[in-house]
Amino acid sequence: MVAEKSGERIRVLIVDDVAETRENLRKLLSFDPDIEVVAMASTGEEGVELAKETRPHVVLMDINLPGMDGITATEQIVQEVPTAQIVILSVQGETGYMRRAMAAGARDYLVKPPSGDELVNAIRRAYEIGKVQAARIAPPPVAEVVRGRPGPSRRGHLITVFAPKGGVGCTTVAVNLAIALQERLGAEKKVAVFDGSLQFGDVGVMLNLQTNRSLADLAGRVDELDADLLTSVLTPHPTGVKVLLAPPHPEAAEGLRAADGEEGIGRVIRTVIGKMLEQFDYVVADTWSWVDDVSLALLDEATLVLVVLDPLIPAVKSARLFLDLARKLEYPDEKVALVINGADRRTGLRVDQIERALIPAIGHIPFDERAGFAAANRGVPLLAEERGSPVARGFARLAQAVLDRLEQMVSEEEEEDMEAEVSRRLLGRILQ
Ligand SMILES: Nc1ncnc2c1ncn2[C@@H]1O[C@H](COP(=O)(O)OP(=O)(O)O)[C@@H](O)[C@H]1O
Ligand SMILES: [Mg+2]
Structure with missing residues (x-):
């Protein structure tokens, strides 16, 4: 992995x-x-x-x-x-x-x-x-980015979607979740997608975006990154979601790496994500299927990591390994959640079997052959092929579950801060 x-x-x-x-x-x-x-x-x-x-x-x-x-x-x-x-x-x-x-x-x-x-x-x-x-x-910490938490200059949450086994629907879940979030929250809230699959990113194809703007435009310029520069590299989707695409070809991705030194790509990613979180309420990041300095930056910075798997043994096994890694990286339990894609496949494991082997799932998406075909060939997001279809409802429910989880995490954190404040005051009084 x-x-x-x-x-x-x-x-x-x-x-x-x-x-x-x-x-x-x-x-x-x-x-x-x-x-x-x-x-x-x-x-x-x-x-x-x-x-x-x-x-x-x-x-x-x-x-x-x-x-x-x-x-x-x-x-x-x-x-x-x-x-x-x-x-x-x-x-x-x-x-x-x-x-x-x-x-x-x-x-x-x-x-x-x-x-x-x-x-x-x-x-x-x-x-x-x-x-x-x-x-x-290795990468020097970016001052204003507090790992995985909204800070003073950080208004939004990063949701990183990761699939330890490829081809199970990682990009599909990332893109459709972003659209479902935007639909649910309305135009007041700002939602973005970050294509972190730097070498062979396919968010642009999946959303049928015709543009040559991408992360590659920021090569060697991350230190001057401000709101205007960021806006100039984003591509809008008709749903209102803004997309930061991956470089158009693998050489451009390598150029990005070269411009900031061998070890610098992790810093580039953290800086760009930090800037995006100043502007957006939710950034959903798609990733490739292995843990390296790029995906690790996206996993570290995330408030919530969604692990996508299909209901088959190889994906469950890879998810198990990833959960072990997450534990060793000391991610809190509530930071990591499963999304089972194609959960209704008759030949697959049942949701309860998967949950028993791993952890509870935050959402399941059914398999929809027709919508899958439209997504792959016409760039129509899975959930948009047919209003009210089981897939569309699956993503709407997933979006709500994600929002609930984030809210719960934030309120728990506030509670902890409050408790710390109370004991600090108590201590202050005792020591007076
Ligand atoms: N729930 C689903 N129903 C039908 N087709 C799906 C579903 N999820 C994914 N697909 C299709 O499977 C293919 C692989 O999905 P993709 O998101 O690119 O996987 P990954 O990013 O994990 O490699 C795509 O053609 C996509 O449209
Ligand atoms: Mg993908």
Whole structure:
């Protein structure tokens, strides 16, 4: 799911006091050409030293060590080598340690002795999360954008639509949700679509927009981005929704990347989204199907992430992996919701089966062959093909459910702020 960097081997440090265990782990890993054991340590102290020296991607950490224990060593490595991801190994029955290990900053937890597959999978997962984190740390923060929350200069909400498996209707849900929101809220509220599928964006085709304005026009100009410049790159749709299209071809997308430096694309996205949220009440972002610095910026900045899947096993499996990633990125539960597209397919899983395997769905959209055909060939949004059709009603309900969820999130946040204010005042009075 996470794009691989070319040719990089995963550097692993093993920390265990038993020589035989170290050797067994090393042997298990020697079968995988992508993994390289860079060092082995027999105490916690030595583990911390070697982590600083060798800067591994992943540390396999035993819990019971003489002297400094595995949890303390984990805490120190997290502090001193924040790029290192720690996987704890412990014997059965030490599950009480698991919480402490996770609280200390460990990424994962395996019971000894792990199978080769378990071990390699845990290492790969930890490595990928490390990469995602690095992409997140790299771009300098944009001052006025508070992650995922409306701030002083931010009036709107970003709703990012993501499908960990391609072809299941991500773009369809993004576009139709935006239109349904605009219909529901009327002309007073401003709704926009951001096509975050930078290389092969198809929002323009889906909405039949004839224009050459796109995000590519902002290459090298994000620092001068103001309301006028933003307006000049947006394309209006007859429904009232404004669209910021993806660059017209993959080279232009690369140009955008080049103009702002290798790591700069995440910053470009965050800046543009920040500006859009000053103007719009709701921005719906479409994404491509993998987590990289572009989609991660859109996921981070979102108030709400909608995960789109069809009711088939491969999509459910990918959604499961994405939910794990969301948890590891520390997104609050209420930030992530499922949308099941084609939920009525007779050959598919039932909604309740999917919800039991994952999390409750915020909406389901039925499959409509005729509307799908019109959408693909004439650029008529799915919900506009026939008024009052099941698909149109599905999107109207989804729009309402999204608005309800956002309102609930905002009021909970206000409540928390209020409670904090009350205790601050109380404390002030006690300390007077
Ligand atoms: N509920 C649906 N009913 C009928 N056709 C659909 C539905 N959802 C999506 N489609 C069609 O499926 C195709 C793929 O959808 P798309 O949104 O492009 O997927 P993704 O963005 O996930 O790759 C499009 O032709 C679209 O019109
Ligand atoms: Mg798409």
